[in-house]
Amino acid sequence: MSGFSVDVETWYVEKESVPEDGRYVFGYTITIANAGDLPGQLLRRHWIITDGSGHAEEVRGPGVVGEQPRIEPGQAFRYSSGAVIETPVGVMQGSYEFVRDDATPFSVAIPAFSLSVPNMVH
DSSP states (O other): OOEEEEEEEEEOOGGGGGGGGEEEEEEEEEEEEOOSOOOHHHHHHHHEEETTSSOOEEEEEBBBBBBEEEOOTTTTEEEEEEEEEESSSEEEEEEEEETTTTTTTEEEEEEEEEEEETOOOO
């Protein structure tokens, strides 16, 4: 057990969305908390973004928002980013790859969370 947890807040970015063109923009803020006894450094991210039509896109890359934060026990790292999908509802999920000081790798799951235009019944 890594002791790391992931919390997500999402919102619809209406001013950047163009529904008639199938462009729905969502923002999200992620908080990665370390409730364990050992620090870890986030090396890579892996996202699976699925729109309401079932079209999935995978995103992999180093760190998050240009950073590879080291998160000490009792600390958290918070960042905001965004996603664009073609439908008014969708879902994101994935994982973060970390490494311990002794070079031991571990993964932290990002639980599935919904992207949804407010007042959409689905």
